[in-house]
Amino acid sequence: MKIIATDRKGDLHTLEGRDGWSVMEILRDAGLPVAAECGGACACATCQVYVDPEWYDRLPPKSDAETDMLDMAIAVEPTSRLSCQITCAPELDGIKVTIAPE
């Protein structure tokens, strides 16, 4: 599956997702600047992405923990998600995300 990520400069990156990995791990593995301070434990809100509206509703819904943790994120938008909580899967092939400001 492919992930199309826009970085903070507006540059596009097409990344190869790996089943079972989180989108955060794929972004970080590619050297993109997601802080992910807690390492993917849904505990810091520093891996926020804006999901393309076309894709947002196709994602499994947020857990209560993710909804809560987004309260600690800055510049939250209606399509905000924590990328550590999005798991790569074949049905997400082509998902578009934009890394939120830090």
Next chain:
Amino acid sequence: MAARHETDVAILGAGPIGLFAVFELGLLDLKAHLIDILDRPGGQCTELYPEKPIYDIPGLPVVSGQELTDRLVDQIKPFGAQFHLNQMACGLDRLDDGRWRLKTDAGTEVIAPVVVVAAGAGSFVPKRPPIAGIADYEGKSVFYAVRKMEAFRGKNILIAGGGDSALDWTINLAPIAAKLTLVHHRDGFRAQVHSVNQMRELAAHGKINFEIASVKALHGANGQLEGVTLASPDKREWQHACDTFMPFFGLTIKLGPIAEFGLNLHEDLIPVDTAKFESSTPGIFAIGDINTYPGKLKLILCGFHEAALMAQAAFHVCRPNEKLRFQYTTSSSSLQKKLGVA
């Protein structure tokens, strides 16, 4: 209160690696002082994920961040390390006698021949919203913490956030503020239920305003805020007058003053050798997530190993005329005496 302490080793950071360093140093009779910006030991383990399970600590199939910290604090008790919590290390210089002086923002000075930087990714500091020009207002009309409540009497305050700090300060400042508005991006909060109820009660009685919105722009001059632009989730924008803005979005990690210590840094990390874990500055060691070397893995267990080797090297700096004899805690009665078990 300014205080001056002389010791063997000043450890910067009281996370799991800084704590375990006390143990390894203690076995070699080296005394340590720990400095941390947080108000309790544990670093990321207690600040970010106190309840999350960790599965890769040898011998502990599963342990939470809090429990690991508690166990480490217990393990190092025999060595009586002194903690300087709630203090940010803000300066490092070398004295004429060759020892280092580490200063904190609370006026504490720790003087030691060895400094161990175990600062993880740096200092926990408040998250700063990505609003243009916000730095110009910080400390004058934008605040990330309340030091003295009285300073906010009669102010027209805007608070942003949906966690406990945002709610607590909304409730505490409402009685003394001229006007107080809370903004949050949704009509839901991760704060304690009773705080949320209290806030809603205040809003229902017109004591505060609550708006589902986020701050897009700040307006004012010379650091004095006059108003902000708010935006709703559906992108409607409007102006809101206020003279004080308090964003409460929790903490994030920034390298902070370590960058100014004159140490050799590579992408915000301290390069070390893998025999001593010493930086390119003699007497300054770096262990845990803050260091880098070929093959580095940011794992707690690697930091423990680094602490053990660092301690051996630190001994020679602190006790240049003494011979170091390597001993095991299982068999050495002198080590067991130090641990208080013999």
